Amino acid sequence: MKNYQGYLIDLDGTMYRGTEKIEEASDFIYRLHKKGIPYLFVTNNSSRTPEQVAKKLNDFEIPATPNQVFTTSMATAQYIYELKPHASIYVIGEEGIKDALQKKGFQFKDEHPDFVVVGIDREINYEKLSLACLAVRSGATFISTNADIALPTERGFLPGNGSITSVITVSTQTEPVFIGKPESIIMEQALAFLGTKKEETIMVGDFYDTDIMAGIRSGMDTLLVHTGVTTKEQLKEKEIQPTYSIESLSEWNI
């Protein structure tokens, strides 16, 4: 096992399960913290600001500042900024994505924007979807924060951003650029934000299809922890295995 100099770490299923604490997570982060090893939480959740995410982690006794949180909303804003710093954007989404785009100084616009951005929006309605479709048909670049098909909740699996995004994909017959895990766009940016080298950094998460695939696609080592979505049995079926897989973060030496 390498001595990794940087950690990119998933949230739900890895640091907590919904509103439920994962006991070993807090100790794991404290150990990183004590050794002074840089870490960054990387999340496909576009609805919360980094401040809100850090607060939630602190509530689970996990040391985290807003600067240690990298959301797909931040990655989306950065991606657009690199393409067109003064872009106009029509955005579907909640506080996290709107906050990230505003921090970059983008102008919001309902008609003929340069970009359409779709993030999870539990206030979605037909007019919002219509404006997005009209803009994409008028030539706006179509971007979606992530392709997650479902949101795990206490009621069961509710529609995720990937499924909401599909309304526009199907109606306009235009594929979006997805930013979040498993895409390497968010990973490259997270690495640059953390400031460690790819070869010395490891991606930690519970869901093979997003977390581990994101690490693999961006050429990083990966650690799958079976405290969330992907079971041992499911992992066996995967052609490309993570670098490491463990039952709990307490097994991991830092």
Place this chain on the structure above:
Amino acid sequence: MKNYQGYLIDLDGTMYRGTEKIEEASDFIYRLHKKGIPYLFVTNNSSRTPEQVAKKLNDFEIPATPNQVFTTSMATAQYIYELKPHASIYVIGEEGIKDALQKKGFQFKDEHPDFVVVGIDREINYEKLSLACLAVRSGATFISTNADIALPTERGFLPGNGSITSVITVSTQTEPVFIGKPESIIMEQALAFLGTKKEETIMVGDFYDTDIMAGIRSGMDTLLVHTGVTTKEQLKEKEIQPTYSIESLSEWNI
């Protein structure tokens, strides 16, 4: 050219264009009417009742009674009735689909219904989509009135029912049964409703992908009229040609 004994006829693009009259349509229907040849309007629009559709046709001076209108909502209700006459249904949709399901005596139910039915709903919201996803994940049979990706309006192409349906398809990874054109489900029912033989009946419409394909798939002769979606150039590309194609309904002898 055969002397057809029955006509199945599309609406938008064939009888009118949105709120615009198609001059030859009224005369065409009057000629059918005068010869006593039975005709039935067959529409993928699930939002209106047959009474509302007949009224719209009358406003364009086209002779039509509610009994001469067959909507995908009626086909959906009949389809479910044949599977389970006392089914419980969770429905997303507007007046037309709710009216058709109520006329069959079905019970509406938000949780654990036997069927989930999705028709165009311009009051769509996250809670409606969530209830549909939860029900499909709980085993409800998933049905969609039609797969149309876009609604032509004066503002441009807005999301059609096929694109709204995709939220549930993508989120639950379950394909729906589509009822409307180009599926043969609606065509078989329309034929039975009209009461003429398949070999003596012709399907008339402007859109190759729905109207003409519906006729072809259900083994009927077809007449494409270039007053709506499909252009002559687009038609040339199609492998299977309609039985006839004309510029305007005034060219057609009855």
